[in-house]
Amino acid sequence: MAKIISKLKEQNENAFEKVECCFAGLSGVKELSFEKIAKSVIQQFYDDTVSIIIENDACITLFSGTLGMPGISQIAGTGAFTYCLDSHNNAYRSGGWGYLFNDEGGGYDLGREALKAVVKSYDHRGTETVLTEKVLNHFQIDSITKIVDCIYNDEHPRAIIAPLSRYVIEAAEEGDFVAQVILSRAAQQYILAIEACASQARWDVRKELPTVLAGGVFTNFNLFYDVLMKQPMNFQLQFLQPN
Secondary structure, eight states, X not given: OHHHHHHHHHHOHHHHHTOOEEEEEETTTTTTTOHHHHHHHHHTTSOTTSEEXXXXXXXXXXXXXXXXXOEEEEEESSSEEEEEEOTTSOEEEEEOSOTTTOOTTSHHHHHHHHHHHHHHHHTTSSOOOTHHHXXXXXXXXXXXXXXXXXXXXXXXXXXXXXXXXXXXXXHHHTTOHHHHHHHHHHHHHHHXXXXXXXXXXXXXXXXXXXXXXXXXXXXXXXXXHHHHHTSOOSSOEEEEOOO
16 A cells, blocks of 8 residues: 555645545554554544545445445355445444455355356255256356365465355346346345344435445346346435446
8 A cells, every 4th residue: 555655646746735635544453453553554644634534345345336426235245244434424334344254145145156056956955957957067067066176275265265255146147046036136135234234324415325336246237237126125216336
């Protein structure tokens, strides 16, 4: 971060000296109590007249859709995390506790659900799905019996399993019932997390709460918009893409 700020100063020192406020949105900085460390890095470049604000990167995600207005951001990358900023500048969060026991609806979770569906189909414990062919092609194997060696190796399971999430989305687009069920369950978890935040917040206007969908899982915004709108909700949500 120091190198980036230093480079900006080199590019245009006159503009740099006119900065009155520096806002940094950083992943995990709040949860790990790293605000003081991050602030100390930035303070090397500015005097005491410059206001320095350290926030979670989810706040930047929110503002990328609401352009500074209150609302909710639902992030789904490898993991999943929900962030809310209400009308009185109070922040709330839900999820983001890690892949071992949380992060429902994240890429790892969707990839794991794909694997479960594939092996259940192979065992005749579940419905046939095009996910089988997609997973076989992904690992370049000719039988599901060989999948164990692909998953259980020295590589971190998140790195192996999370990329499979894109096949769930592809299969759902192609009309695969199993994949559509997986996405519907994920959508239920998004709504649960969003409403957990929204119910704690104080809203001046509750007509429609801006809700930004961000992260690699939401690449096909229209698909997820349709899936989410089919879920029962206690709040009126306006789903937005990041700008």
